[in-house]
Amino acid sequence: MKILKFGGTSVGTPENIRQVGRIIQKSIREDPDISVVVSAFTGVTNDLIHVSELACRRDRQYFKILQRCEKRHAETVKVLMPSSAQPVLCQVQKVFHELQDILHGIYLLKELTPRSVDLIMGFGEQLSAYIISCFLISQEVPAIYTDARKLLITDDVHGHANILYQKSARKIRRFYDKNPGLKIITGFIATTSDGISTTLGRGGSDLTASFLGAVLKADEIQIWTDVDGVMSADPGKVPDAFCLKTLSYEEAMELSHFGAKVLHPPTIQPAMEKGIPIRILNTFNPKFEGTLVQKDPLHHEFPAKGITSIHHIALLTLQGSGMVGVTGISARAFSILANHAISVILISQASSEHSICLAVKPEDALPAKKAIEKEFELEIKARFVDRVQIEKDLSAIALVGESMRKTPGIAGRLFHALAERSVNVVAIAQGSSELNISVVVSQADEVRALQAIHEAFFSKARKLNLLLCGTGLIGSEFLRQLAENHDNILKSKNLDLHLIGLSNRKYGIFRTDGIPPADWQKILMQGHQSPDPGFFLRHLKKFHGGQTVFIDLTASGEISQTYESYLRNGVSIVAANKIANTGDYDGYQTLQSLSRNKGLFFRYETNVGAGLPVLRTLKSLLETGDTVLKIEAILSGTLSYLFNTFQSGEKTFSEVIREAQEKGFTEPDPRNDLNGLDFARKLLLLMRECGEVVNLEDIRIDPLLPVACFEAATVDETYTILKDYDPQFEEARLSAAKNKRLLRYIGTYKNGKGNIELTEIDSNHPFAGLKGSDNAIIFTTKRYHENPLVIQGPGAGAKVTAAGIMSELIIDN
Ligand SMILES: NC(=O)C1=CN([C@@H]2O[C@H](COP(=O)(O)OP(=O)(O)OC[C@H]3O[C@@H](n4cnc5c(N)ncnc54)[C@H](O)[C@@H]3O)[C@@H](O)[C@H]2O)C=CC1
Numbered sequence: 138m139k140i141l142k143f144g145g146t147s148v149g150t151p152e153n154i155r156q157v158g159r160i161i162q163k164s165i166r167e168d169p170d171i172s173v174v175v176s177a178f179t180g181v182t183n184d185l186i187h188v189s190e191l192a193c194r195r196d197r198q199y200f201k202i203l204q205r206c207e208k209r210h211a212e213t214v215k216v217l218m219p220s221s222a223q224p225v226l227c228q229v230q231k232v233f234h235e236l237q238d239i240l241h242g243i244y245l246l247k248e249l250t251p252r253s254v255d256l257i258m259g260f261g262e263q264l265s266a267y268i269i270s271c272f273l274i275s276q277e278v279p280a281i282y283t284d285a286r287k288l289l290i291t292d293d294v295h296g297h298a299n300i301l302y303q304k305s306a307r308k309i310r311r312f313y314d315k316n317p318g319l320k321i322i323t324g325f326i327a328t329t330s331d332g333i334s335t336t337l338g339r340g341g342s343d344l345t346a347s348f349l350g351a352v353l354k355a356d357e358i359q360i361w362t363d364v365d366g367v368m369s370a371d372p373g374k375v376p377d378a379f380c381l382k383t384l385s386y387e388e389a390m391e392l393s394h395f396g397a398k399v400l401h402p403p404t405i406q407p408a409m410e411k412g413i414p415i416r417i418l419n420t421f422n423p424k425f426e427g428t429l430v431q432k433d434p435l436h437h438e439f440p441a442k443g444i445t446s447i448h449h450i451a452l453l454t455l456q457g458s459g460m461v462g463v464t465g466i467s468a469r470a471f472s473i474l475a476n477h478a479i480s481v482i483l484i485s486q487a488s489s490e491h492s493i494c495l496a497v498k499p500e501d502a503l504p505a506k507k508a509i510e511k512e513f514e515l516e517i518k519a520r521f522v523d524r525v526q527i528e529k530d531l532s533a534i535a536l537v538g539e540s541m542r543k544t545p546g547i548a549g550r551l552f553h554a555l556a557e558r559s560v561n562v563v564a565i566a567q568g569s570s571e572l573n574i575s576v577v578v579s580q581a582d583e584v585r586a587l588q589a590i591h592e593a594f595f596s597k598a599r600k601l602n603l604l605l606c607g608t609g610l611i612g613s614e615f616l617r618q619l620a621e622n623h624d625n626i627l628k629s630k631n632l633d634l635h636l637i638g639l640s641n642r643k644y645g646i647f648r649t650d651g652i653p654p655a656d657w658q659k660i661l662m663q664g665h666q667s668p669d670p671g672f673f674l675r676h677l678k679k680f681h682g683g684q685t686v687f688i689d690l691t692a693s694g695e696i697s698q699t700y701e702s703y704l705r706n707g708v709s710i711v712a713a714n715k716i717a718n719t720g721d722y723d724g725y726q727t728l729q730s731l732s733r734n735k736g737l738f739f740r741y742e743t744n745v746g747a748g749l750p751v752l753r754t755l756k757s758l759l760e761t762g763d764t765v766l767k768i769e770a771i772l773s774g775t776l777s778y779l780f781n782t783f784q785s786g787e788k789t790f791s792e793v794i795r796e797a798q799e800k801g802f803t804e805p806d807p808r809n810d811l812n813g814l815d816f817a818r819k820l821l822l823l824m825r826e827c828g829e830v831v832n833l834e835d836i837r838i839d840p841l842l843p844v845a846c847f848e849a850a851t852v853d854e855t856y857t858i859l860k861d862y863d864p865q866f867e868e869a870r871l872s873a874a875k876n877k878r879l880l881r882y883i884g885t886y887k888n889g890k891g892n893i894e895l896t897e898i899d900s901n902h903p904f905a906g907l908k909g910s911d912n913a914i915i916f917t918t919k920r921y922h923e924n925p926l927v928i929q930g931p932g933a934g935a936k937v938t939a940a941g942i943m944s945e946l947i948i949d950n
């Protein structure tokens with residue numbers, strides 16, 4: 138058999154009741170032996186409390202509210218069973234007359250006792266269960282309206298009466314023996330042995346269902362509510378939170394204690410004692426499997442089950458040299474708090490016994506301080522104990538899960554996740570049950586901490602948020618590759634590359650729910666116009682969504698100046714832009730040390746040889762103790778293409794330069810390739826990575842073209858001027874060819890010096906066979922001496938560069 142319980146929202150409107158009817162009918166088809174427990178319609182219990190208080194204050198307003206409440210119930214009846222409403226309406230009217238009489242009595246007496254409040258509150262469930270049972274009958278589902286006062290006997294603690302097990306169990310069994318069939322039972326209400334109405338307190342209807350389930354040895358108790366089940370975290374604070382499949386009773390209690398309000402702990406007790414599973418289900422999403430709370434859940438997908446938090450707590454610290462080794466200190470502190478009915482949320486004491494930390498509700502902080510200080514008055518006077526310190530504006534966060542027990546590394550993972558997001562931990566508590574690890578953090582850090590812990594324990598995939606600046610040649614190709622490869626990377630690397638920010642000179646957009654890379658153009662145009670370099674940084678101030686990386690695919694000095702701020706804000710950097718690394722030496726150094734100290738990454742492999750593994754190789758040579766003696770390199774894809782193509786004599790020098798631009802090898806301004814600047818930047822960076830303290834002006838560039846070529850106002854004009862130099866280059870080519878030699882623009886680093894010049898080489902030189910935009914780098918090192926290490930391949934172009942950027946995002950991630 139099954140017990141189904143429907144909460145207030147599930148029976149809030151006629152449409153919702155129809156939905157409940159459908160669920161009941163479907164359940165009957167699967168197992169005819171069911172009982173249904175219902176709460177009052179949403180808001181009715183509160184209305185009833187309100188009207189009784191108003192009546193007690195002699196405020197005639199109560200009458201109006203009562204009428205409204207009656208009308209609501211009558212309307213529900215009319216909508217639900219238009220052709221058989223009359224007798225039901227008469228009964229509803231009768232109930233409201235009775236209620237009115239009681240309220241009138243309160244009005245006259247000006248007295249409202251907990252006992253009368255219980256009596257009045259109980260009308261909500263009576264009306265709801267009665268109307269629902271009539272509705273089911275009208276649908277030809279035989280249902281018996283059952284007032285739970287026929288089943289549950291309690292003591293007389295009005296407001297939160299305690300069920301008397303034996304007496305109630307006897308009554309329930311007897312009633313069930315005599316009344317087979319579907320019963321629609323009022324939740325929340327009960328009676329004393331003397332027939333006085335009582336209520337079961339918060340979560341009372343759940344308790345009714347749980348108790349009935351326990352007595353009747355139900356196969357399952359279903360709590361139908363308006364959420365899908367118990368979530369791994371509050372989805373308002375952790376967008377990635379998901380619905381948990383299974384929980385143990387203890388886990389459910391721990392999670393409910395810390396704010397996940399789906400189940401109220403005392404209501405679990407009867408079901409837990411008899412090992413009856415409780416399933417949380419959503420009335421409005423009935424196909425969803427919900428959360429199953431049971432004795433020994435088999436399903437342990439994650440070591441932890443959920444994270445909850447209490448947004449606002451205060452921490453009291455009781456400390457003093459006189460506390461060390463003295464017995465009874467904590468007993469006195471706790472009993473004094475108990476005497477003052479102050480509930481302690483969390484306790485932490487170091488083994489030095491020098492201090493005890495207690496978390497309490499903020500409103501309890503001052504009374505608790507006063508009470509403890511009074512208790513320890515003498516010790517404080519004698520300076521054995523200090524005055525109690527209060528820290529406010531704190532949040533308590535708890536990670537809960539049975540499988541955390543005896544699993545090493547849980548605490549390590551938790552604190553690592555917090556450290557990674559720069560969350561400072563104020564206090565820590567873990568009971569020996571290891572079911573719950575609690576940390577206290579500043580309120581401002583609460584959401585960040587929740588998200589960090591959630592990602593560390595519940596993410597199937599690690600998420601890397603991307604902020605991309607620059608959507609030109611490289612940027613747009615990168616976005617294309619991201620759209621194409623995102624799912625593969627997710628599958629193979631368990632890494633979710635989540636684009637949250639995109640900008641170019643014209644537009645900027647920041648969307649925490651993600652920008653689908655395939656639709657970037659359309660979405661970006663809906664963004665903010667003419668974003669300034671601080672655009673993403675401003676948005677980041679309000680964003681606590683996890684590990685984030687800024688990708689610079691511009692050639693802008695203004696943008697490279699923002700790197701420091703990104704790093705200071707905990708954001709890593711991947712740059713194709715070479716300006717930051719090739720500006721003044723101090724700037725280069727600052728970024729290096731800042732990223733290291735912050736535990737972030739600053740990657741720029743594409744700065745040299747685009748996607749070729751040049752810097753990575755150099756780094757590993759140096760890290761393994763090798764010494765670079767000499768580097769000879771062709772580091773300009775544009776100029777490499779120029780000489781490789783031009784040597785055939787089919788095209789003029791200026792024609793080949795234009796082709797290099799069309800193929801995407803050049804810088805946004807191709808003059809920066811032709812004047813050797815781009816080449817020099819790369820050689821400079823190689824030298825800096827080798828440990829040289831050098832600047833751009835230290836690199837000697839033998840200009841390929843006269844200064845006049847670069848004095849033109851526009852790139853087009855430059856091309857016109859370049860034409861004039863075609864004959865000169867043709868002559869140089871022919872003269873080299875006559876001697877069976879080739880022209881190459883080569884950079885050399887040796888003895889601390891950097892040099893770039895046009896050189897004639899033999900046809901058997903390693904650089905002779907280059908094709909297209911090939912770069913080639915020859916490392917002569919102590920280890921690679923006789924036979925140097927050569928890296929060669931396309932060193933420019935959108936595809937290889939964008940792939941190089943992608944590789945930097947997924948490497949080590
Ligand atoms: N072409 C290649 O093979 C390689 C290029 N690179 C580097 O890649 C970078 C990008 O090159 P391309 O895509 O060819 O450039 P591009 O000129 O095609 O695109 C640059 C993008 O940056 C944006 N941008 C420029 N300044 C900006 C600012 N202040 N704020 C926001 N957005 C801004 C532009 O709107 C444009 O979307 C350059 O730094 C280049 O040196 C690196 C390796 C190889």
Ligand SMILES: N[C@@H](CC=O)C(=O)O
Pocket residue numbers: 743744746747772773774775776802803804810815932933934
């Ligand atoms: N413009 C550059 C592209 C790579 O950085 C080149 O020509 O090599």
Ligand code: NA
Pocket residue numbers: 742743744745746747748749750751752941
């Ligand atoms: Na590279």
